[in-house]
Amino acid sequence: MKTDLLITGVSQLVTAEGAEAKRGRAMSALKIVNDAAMSVSGGRIARVGRASDWTGQAETTVDVGGAAVVPGLIDPHTHAVWAGDRLGDFEARASGRTYEEILAAGGGIRSTVRATAAASVEELAALAKPRIDALVRSGATTIEVKSGYGFTPAAELAMLEAIEALAASERARCGARILATLLIHIPPIDAADRRSYVEQVCAELIPEVARRGLAAAVDVFVEREAWQVGEAEKIFLCAKRHRLAIKLHSDQFHRIGGVELGVRLGALSVDHLEAAGVEQIENLAASQTIAMILPGVSLHLGIPAAPGRKLIDAGAAVAVGTDLNPGSSPLYSSAAALALAVRMNGLTAREALVAGTVNAACALGLTDRGRLEVGCVADFLVLYTNDWRDVVYMLGANPVRAVWIGGRRVAG
């Protein structure tokens, strides 16, 4: 059979195998094919194997010159749509103030909320575009983007519309897939306003988002200074009634029951986990919920890193994201997020690659990407070097020479 594309000259082709999330020790299992070739038909992988075994013909043959090839990365947690900047916060924190102090004082994230609310949908999409482009150049081929800087249902809808516009323009430009998540992020200060906001979210916002297909999932920031478990549960039950997946920002600063809630309700992922203890780790390990760690936040805020090593040793499935956002993680590289997970969260190179590919895909409910197997979308990265480990080794330079999405070279 003649295929559309044949990639040859691959020193190492490295991938996890099987669509399911890898847990515990299985996170170390990679298939490594030396002197490999891979063919693509209709944007999907048609065959993977040793080059010497190849017998078919291809429309186009590309020799990557002895470089290593890995799956396109999946960035499962970003806040890439925002307006304004947090450079003042950055300086304040460098002077000793904590993220929580800035949040509790009404600064920090609330300034992003104000600036985002003041921007049009078109402005928000235009501001986000170069951020998404940076993530793609760093190897991300599928990217989750959250709303969450709105204080009103209308502002959240505007953010989701901006993400929808961004997704359409990226699909046309390079084929990168963007998935939107509705994030219920920071509550109103007044208690009565909190109650009525939860009611509004459940009665108006979630039904509207579901009806218009504006998001695939609903996320809630569960934290002492944000939403409480009871409030989050109401929102999640509403999301589930509308057939939206659920996920949480939880256990970032305090353990207030977010992990337990997420596991109980079947969340796709519980994200952050910097403050997670033994009980939370064991709870996640015994569940189908993915433990998502975000090392950029630990680096930028100087908070403890999430217990990635302990989570994997306990048998959990771990994924890694950039958490790209202006306040707590201005990390514009998905490859760098994996490199940081090795240094800060104790992952091995193999575990980091799995965390940023197949496990990250599973954290978004996707089973057709994040690995180089027959039938998967042909999203892959050609590295600068012949050793795949460079993708999690290099700091401060991009290890990715070329990004291919759906069998098309889109960067590099």
Ligand SMILES: [Zn+2]
């Ligand atoms: Zn986040």
